[in-house]
Amino acid sequence: MTAIISIKGLEKTYADGFEALKGVDLDIHEGEILALLGPNGAGKTTLISTVCGLVTPSAGQISVGGHDIASEFRAARSLIGLVPQEITIEPFEKVINTVRFSRGLFGKRRDDAHIEKVLRSLSLWEKRNNRNQELSGGMKRRVLIAKALSHEPRVLFLDEPTAGVDVTLRREMWELVRQLRADGVIIILTTHYIEEAEEMADRIGVIDHGRLLLVEEKQKLLHQLGRKELLLELAEPLDEVPGSLAEYDLELSDDRLHLTYEFDAHAERTGMTRLMGAISEAGLSLKDLSTRQSSLEDVFLKLVQDGRATAEEGAE
Amino acid sequence: MNWQAIFSIYRYEMNRTFRTIAQSIVSPVLSTVLYFVVFGSAIGQRIDTVEGIDYGAFIVPGLVMLTLLQQSVTNASFGIYFPKFIGTIYELLSAPLSFIEIVIGYVGAAASKALMIAAIILITSTFFVDLQIAHPFWMLAFLVLTAVSFALLGFIIGIWAGNFEQLQLIPLLVITPLVFLGGAFYSVSMLPPGWQTVTQFNPVLYLISGFRWSFFGVADVPVGISIAAICVFLAICIAVIWAIFRTGWRIKP
Ligand SMILES: Nc1ncnc2c1ncn2[C@@H]1O[C@H](COP(=O)(O)OP(=O)(O)OP(=O)(O)O)[C@@H](O)[C@H]1O
Ligand SMILES: [Mg+2]
Numbered sequence: 001m002t003a004i005i006s007i008k009g010l011e012k013t014y015a016d017g018f019e020a021l022k023g024v025d026l027d028i029h030e031g032e033i034l035a036l037l038g039p040n041g042a043g044k045t046t047l048i049s050t051v052c053g054l055v056t057p058s059a060g061q062i063s064v065g066g067h068d069i070a071s072e073f074r075a076a077r078s079l080i081g082l083v084p085q086e087i088t089i090e091p092f093e094k095v096i097n098t099v100r101f102s103r104g105l106f107g108k109r110r111d112d113a114h115i116e117k118v119l120r121s122l123s124l125w126e127k128r129n130n131r132n133q134e135l136s137g138g139m140k141r142r143v144l145i146a147k148a149l150s151h152e153p154r155v156l157f158l159d160e161p162t163a164g165v166d167v168t169l170r171r172e173m174w175e176l177v178r179q180l181r182a183d184g185v186i187i188i189l190t191t192h193y194i195e196e197a198e199e200m201a202d203r204i205g206v207i208d209h210g211r212l213l214l215v216e217e218k219q220k221l222l223h224q225l226g227r228k229e230l231l232l233e234l235a236e237p238l239d240e241v242p243g244s245l246a247e248y249d250l251e252l253s254d255d256r257l258h259l260t261y262e263f264d265a266h267a268e269r270t271g272m273t274r275l276m277g278a279i280s281e282a283g284l285s286l287k288d289l290s291t292r293q294s295s296l297e298d299v300f301l302k303l304v305q306d307g308r309a310t311a312e313e314g315a316e
Numbered sequence: 317m318n319w320q321a322i323f324s325i326y327r328y329e330m331n332r333t334f335r336t337i338a339q340s341i342v343s344p345v346l347s348t349v350l351y352f353v354v355f356g357s358a359i360g361q362r363i364d365t366v367e368g369i370d371y372g373a374f375i376v377p378g379l380v381m382l383t384l385l386q387q388s389v390t391n392a393s394f395g396i397y398f399p400k401f402i403g404t405i406y407e408l409l410s411a412p413l414s415f416i417e418i419v420i421g422y423v424g425a426a427a428s429k430a431l432m433i434a435a436i437i438l439i440t441s442t443f444f445v446d447l448q449i450a451h452p453f454w455m456l457a458f459l460v461l462t463a464v465s466f467a468l469l470g471f472i473i474g475i476w477a478g479n480f481e482q483l484q485l486i487p488l489l490v491i492t493p494l495v496f497l498g499g500a501f502y503s504v505s506m507l508p509p510g511w512q513t514v515t516q517f518n519p520v521l522y523l524i525s526g527f528r529w530s531f532f533g534v535a536d537v538p539v540g541i542s543i544a545a546i547c548v549f550l551a552i553c554i555a556v557i558w559a560i561f562r563t564g565w566r567i568k569p
Binding site: 014015052053054055056073074075076077078080082084086088089090091092093097100101102103104105106107108109147 | 318319320321323324325327328331332335398399402403404406407408409410411412413414564568569
């Protein structure tokens, strides 16, 4: 697979000395949707802004479509559409004029047919002659997307496209993103919602404290790191886990009626059969049992926690 | 060169002007009329002529310059400050543009608007006084050069300003006093000798003097020096803007 965007050794230290990016390497491929997942302040916006030319990198190289973003900035930037995290829009201008303006900035001739197509696909056509300030928050966000799509970018950056967007609109947004991908647009989105990454992305990157902790195909990620839990519901409350079951690391719930056993679903031996034997030997009777696949959320939290632990060790 | 982008910025900015056309034009015209009433009629009755020129006509170039300087600085500073303030500047920075296109678009629009208003004032003044223009080409050249160089200054102020107070600070605190002290309403030769020397350091003096020369053929300072002064000022502004965009000062973290 060819990389449309290649980021090497990217570092960003802001003027106040804060290190927002600490050496990020990332390749973004043709035809994919990449989700960047990370908590507040992880460096997602900084990463995107650096690629788009809003933030000057402190070190490292970035190329877009083979063009270096510094020395060949025109060629590099003309491939990119950016939808910023904050709603930033000129309040007094008409919707259609702001969208046309964006197209013009990218050096493209006025093309009313294309603008109409974009506005219709975002359900903004009826509002085209309204001033931006007369739109709702969700509509304004869609105007920002329309602006980014007005110049037919090859790569689209969506910085938290669904923050503050209602459930219906979020679904519509996801649908739009899929449609764009089908049209050959490469999409990089950032999100706090694991559900969103899980729903949309082909690959997921997890970022925290300026470090890319992992980039992996979503399916592989779920598969590799997928932990399963076996939940045992007891017939009678239990005061403590019997000593004979110590090796299984069982966790007793607060109501003393549930035991949880964690295992790796892909391991050769899950230990489940032996556990069941040991349970009946210990004389416990079960009322019910169920298993639960750990979600991407657990994976994510674990990564971030591990990442922070490693960083702390490194700091010591 | 991304001409399409320059044209887009220019048109977008001019649209913004035309949206508020009434207030853009009414207020300068009104203040011009006031200046004529106060300076032209009230004071003019006592002064009669300056260097052989009817006082009412004598103040026209100064009045036009006053408005031109204020308008080009405020239009340009506001024009670039506004996107910075509301955040839409992200679009300019992420577009395939060099600073040259951004500056031509914004400064061009600001200078155009200032020139339009200067023209309106010039026309308004013909209702009050008889005007003869001795060197029309040089008059136009002075107008355009001044509008462009002060729009560049305004652009720098707009990038520098961190809030609306700072945005208004320089036009109010620097430009207006310099124009008043630069011989807008009197000839420098009317000042006491000590003040005449001080005035030599006022750059606006050279503008007004040169501009007045293009009307009446008389000047406080040689016209060549006036032209050289504007060109030097223009070059300084261009160099500063070039440095701003090179370093990303106040626009790129
Ligand atoms: N201009 C700036 N000057 C100094 N520090 C900054 C600047 N911009 C961002 N930072 C810092 O860099 C870090 C990363 O910020 P960034 O906006 O990239 O986070 P993020 O991952 O997008 O967070 P969120 O999910 O909240 O949007 C934060 O600690 C932030 O305070
Ligand atoms: Mg962010």
